[in-house]
Amino acid sequence: MDDSLERIASNKSFGGWHTRYRHHSNSLGCEMVFAIYIPPQAAAAPVPVLYWLSGLTCTDENFMHKAGAQRLAAELGIAIVAPDTSPRGPEVPGDPDGGWDFGHGAGFYLNATQAPWATHYRMYDYVTQELPALVEAHFPVTAARAISGHSMGGHGALVCALRNPGRYASVSAFSPICAPSDCPWGHKAFSRYLGEDREAWREWDASVLIGAAGETLPMLIDQGDEDAFLDEQLHPERLRAAAEAAGYPMTLRMQAGYDHSYFFIASFIDDHLRHHARALLP
Amino acid sequence: MDDSLERIASNKSFGGWHTRYRHHSNSLGCEMVFAIYIPPQAAAAPVPVLYWLSGLTCTDENFMHKAGAQRLAAELGIAIVAPDTSPRGPEVPGDPDGGWDFGHGAGFYLNATQAPWATHYRMYDYVTQELPALVEAHFPVTAARAISGHSMGGHGALVCALRNPGRYASVSAFSPICAPSDCPWGHKAFSRYLGEDREAWREWDASVLIGAAGETLPMLIDQGDEDAFLDEQLHPERLRAAAEAAGYPMTLRMQAGYDHSYFFIASFIDDHLRHHARALLP
Numbered sequence: 001m002d003d004s005l006e007r008i009a010s011n012k013s014f015g016g017w018h019t020r021y022r023h024h025s026n027s028l029g030c031e032m033v034f035a036i037y038i039p040p041q042a043a044a045a046p047v048p049v050l051y052w053l054s055g056l057t058c059t060d061e062n063f064m065h066k067a068g069a070q071r072l073a074a075e076l077g078i079a080i081v082a083p084d085t086s087p088r089g090p091e092v093p094g095d096p097d098g099g100w101d102f103g104h105g106a107g108f109y110l111n112a113t114q115a116p117w118a119t120h121y122r123m124y125d126y127v128t129q130e131l132p133a134l135v136e137a138h139f140p141v142t143a144a145r146a147i148s149g150h151s152m153g154g155h156g157a158l159v160c161a162l163r164n165p166g167r168y169a170s171v172s173a174f175s176p177i178c179a180p181s182d183c184p185w186g187h188k189a190f191s192r193y194l195g196e197d198r199e200a201w202r203e204w205d206a207s208v209l210i211g212a213a214g215e216t217l218p219m220l221i222d223q224g225d226e227d228a229f230l231d232e233q234l235h236p237e238r239l240r241a242a243a244e245a246a247g248y249p250m251t252l253r254m255q256a257g258y259d260h261s262y263f264f265i266a267s268f269i270d271d272h273l274r275h276h277a278r279a280l281l282p
Numbered sequence: 283m284d285d286s287l288e289r290i291a292s293n294k295s296f297g298g299w300h301t302r303y304r305h306h307s308n309s310l311g312c313e314m315v316f317a318i319y320i321p322p323q324a325a326a327a328p329v330p331v332l333y334w335l336s337g338l339t340c341t342d343e344n345f346m347h348k349a350g351a352q353r354l355a356a357e358l359g360i361a362i363v364a365p366d367t368s369p370r371g372p373e374v375p376g377d378p379d380g381g382w383d384f385g386h387g388a389g390f391y392l393n394a395t396q397a398p399w400a401t402h403y404r405m406y407d408y409v410t411q412e413l414p415a416l417v418e419a420h421f422p423v424t425a426a427r428a429i430s431g432h433s434m435g436g437h438g439a440l441v442c443a444l445r446n447p448g449r450y451a452s453v454s455a456f457s458p459i460c461a462p463s464d465c466p467w468g469h470k471a472f473s474r475y476l477g478e479d480r481e482a483w484r485e486w487d488a489s490v491l492i493g494a495a496g497e498t499l500p501m502l503i504d505q506g507d508e509d510a511f512l513d514e515q516l517h518p519e520r521l522r523a524a525a526e527a528a529g530y531p532m533t534l535r536m537q538a539g540y541d542h543s544y545f546f547i548a549s550f551i552d553d554h555l556r557h558h559a560r561a562l563l564p
Contacts, residue, residue, distance in 0.1 A: 068350035
């Protein structure tokens with residue numbers, strides 16, 4: 001595997017470093033950019049890593065610029081890795097309809113099985129295997145991992161955690177797409193990436209997966225009750241019902257007045273960092 | 283004066299509200315957008331206001347999205363107002379050369395005297411008079427004001443404070459253009475907005491104004507020593523020398539390893555908020 005990294009930007013931040021790298025992804029068959037925040041503690045000893053999966057249309061930059069996570073990450077001693085939200089580049093087919101909710105910026109953190117998507121759209125392999133291997137080979141981090149994300153990336157965080165017992169110490173999400181098999185965003189993505197057979201969708205749906213989870217992780221979900229996407233796309237009540245039926249302990253907080261934006265994420269990111277710190281740090 | 287405000291966006295943030303408004307500016311002769319963060323304490327009693335002036339190419343959004351100021355502002359009980367960085371719109375002439383360092387996004391917080399700029403480019407009147415009057419008429423705020431900014435906006439904050447004894451309780455700046463009469467950005471802007479007579483430039487240059495300040499305010503400046511603009515454009519050493527010559531107490535901190543970005547601002551915004559809180563709050 002060619003795991004060379006090209007550093008494309010670097011900024012000192014709260015005594016640590018935010019850096020962006022470009023590399024060739026073997027999983028995705030294209031060049032990818034990711035960002036990593038390394039807290040100051042990493043100069044003395046390796047630190048655990050929180051993986052952040054962003055939502056539709058985002059890149060590695062949205063979270064790093066807008067969430068305000070570096071302040072507390074630098075205090076706690078946690079690295080943060082933010083991948084892009086899909087494969088990119090002229091060789092990667094996008095939405096044939098020109099939409100923003102499929103294709104580029106909308107990889108849904110799954111492995112596509114249908115042509116022409118299956119060639120590049122393997123974000124699940126990328127974020128759960130290739131990227132952690134790369135990060136753990138190149139940076140002063142331990143193999144202690146947590147995962148979080150927003151909206152499509154909240155779905156991704158839940159699915160990555162639920163499908164990989166032992167791989168993550170904790171999981172959290174903001175405004176996740178909780179039942180993607182049964183909402184317009186998920187239906188559009190799954191029917192193309194995975195095909196029309198809904199049976200194949202079940203292994204990428206957190207509200208299904210939580211019923212047969214191989215472990216229980218600390219799970220925190222925040223959802224704004226003024227989120228414009230709540231009723232049609234997100235369905236946290238289905239995940240809650242599935243978790244209750246399965247006896248999976250989960251904290252779902254409905255936050256009064258908050259919307260789907262990074263203003264919401266920033267308001268509660270410290271709670272999520274502390275949630276992960278309890279699982280990641282001795 | 284028509285001081286009606288059109289609310290164009292609103293997001294709950296740390297228990298308070300970030301809101302953007304459009305209004306007609308009489309000073310500028312065009313429609314303007316500004317953002318205001320109202321902390322939760324304002325529901326009980328009026329709060330003081332920090333005015334934030336952004337740098338070249340910015341709008342009201344950069345600071346509100348990237349600085350991470352709302353967390354501590356919500357804890358301290360300080361409102362933040364972020365205006366745009368110039369007059370805007372098809373009726374407002376921009377840089378004839380198509381540059382990003384003059385015209386739209388580059389108002390330099392002064393009152394232009396030269397045609398065709400003098401008609402609209404009156405950001406000084408806007409940020410020191412019109413906008414505070416509007417804010418104090420429409421929102422639950424007191425008349426206690428502080429001012430801060432970044433780069434061109436750091437210049438603006440220093441000049442607005444130094445020219446207006448009694449109007450602000452404190453001033454601070456990140457990476458300010460400290461001697462605009464004598465750097466490429468300032469030379470380009472001043473020679474057009476103010477004309478070629480350099481005598482007229484002196485009343486918009488903090489390193490000159492500090493020598494004849496009518497009061498001394500608490501003044502905090504942070505400057506990254508890896509800032510790519512430091513040597514050519516910013517010249518904090520000239521402001522320091524002028525302050526020392528005038529006996530004006532000033533804290534100038536050179537921050538090792540930091541650049542000109544919002545990653546730098548976010549890393550130290552809490553210090554600036556506490557600096558202003560000491561002056562603004564009982």
